[in-house]
Amino acid sequence: GFEKNEQVIILAATNRPDILDPALLRPGRFDRKITVPPPDLKGREEILRVHTKNKKLAPDVDLNLLARRTPGFVGADLENLCNEAALLAARRKKGAIEMQDFEDAIDRVIAGVERKSHIISEEEKVRIAYHEAGHALVSKLIPKADPVHRISIIPRGQALGYVLQLPLEDKYLFSKEELLDRLTSILGGRAAEELVFDEITTGAQDDLEKATEVAKKMVVSYGMSERVGPINLGRDNGNVFLGEDLILNRDHSEKMSALVDEEIKRILEECYERAKRLLQENRAALKRIAEELxxxxxxxxxxxxxxxxxVGAEAETATA
Structure with missing residues (x-):
């Protein structure tokens, strides 16, 4: 209308601000923008208290510890976690929800429901065990990887196995060394397969996708390549380069594009060789973990x- 004040407040919310029409954000339309990030440690603990206040908890339940084990969880994830834990406790005919119920519920939320009908051959099970053992062992041997909380070779969701790593605290900034350690850990499963079986399988597809994304961001977005230099080659529109998160600015030369590709490949290859070296040096530990799994x-x-x-596994003394 034409009234100066119609006493109407318009609110809007999105989790994809990058695809909004710029016209919506012009002055006089949506003037005030409030960013709501995922809850921090204290926020997660408070949300857990809200969703468990009407549930009977066993004395061993530690909400602060659960909050530490759920980094990145939003309110809906934490509500789902509490409901899943309650369901598990009820199915197990318990009078109260125990810490183990919450631990199992975290597995369900993160990795999906256990696929009991999924039959895996003994040969594939051995491969999966070595693959996950490779992830876990490399993570334990390098200095800046997140602590390993659990390893599983039980199929859940789309995964045949997984290693659950949980940071000691919420973290918002990552150094180049930390990202290289993360890449080495991600590639540890594929490295173990090649080392033990002298061949690789399709099981490392997801690992390669994750590793490639991290390496691309290091080169294109974070300025962590000495050859490319301290430059950000991403922008908000153009040809998709990193899925929905990062788009390559094609205003630069083909020579720069080739250099970016070379650097991404170099980073991945160096981290992969580092993972293989660590596993070769600690092959007895790799075998012991796989056998236990x-x-x-x-x-x-x-x-x-x-x-x-x-087995006397030896941690890496210096970053390779």
């Missing part, structure tokens, strides 16, 4: 530490 299927972080102590 084949026996118990799920290996907790504490037990992993015990195994590494038994």
């Amino acid at each position: 084949l026996k118990v299927e799920v290996l907790e972080g504490k037990r992993l530490d015990e195994l590494l102590t038994e």
Whole structure:
């Protein structure tokens, strides 16, 4: 209308601000923009208190510890976690929700429901065990990887196995060394397959996608390549280069494009060779972890530490 003040407040929300029509954000339309990030540690603990206040909890339930084990979870994830834990406790005919119910619920939320009908051959199960053991062992040997909380070779969702790594605290900034360590850890599964079986399988597809994305961002967005230099080659529109998150600015030369590709390949190859070297130097530990996984299927972080102590695994003393 033509009234100066119609006493109407218009609110809008989106989780994809990058695709909004710029016309919507012009002055006089949506003037005030409020960013709501995922909750931090304290926020997650408070949200857990809200969703568990009407649920009977066992004395061993530690909401602060659960908050530490759920980095990146938003309110809906935490609500789902509490509901899943309650369902598991009810199915197990417990009078209260125990910490183990929450631990199992975290697995369900992160990795999906266990696929009991999915039959895996013994040969493939051995490969999966070595693959996951490779991830876990490399993560334990390098200095800046997140702690390993659990390893599993039980199929869940689309995954045949997984390694659950949880940071000690919420983190918002990452150094080049930390990203290189993350890449080395991601590539540890593929490296273990090649080392043990002298061939690779399609099981590392997701790992390669994740690793390539991290390496691309290091070169294109974070300025972490000495040859490319401290430059950001991404922008908000253009040809899709990193899926929905990053788009390559094609205003630069073909020579620069080739250099970017070379640097991404170099970073991935160096991290892959580093992972293989660490596994080769600690091959006894790799075998011991895989054998234990084949026996118990799920290996907790504490037990992993015990195994590494038994075989005398040697952590990397300096970044390669």
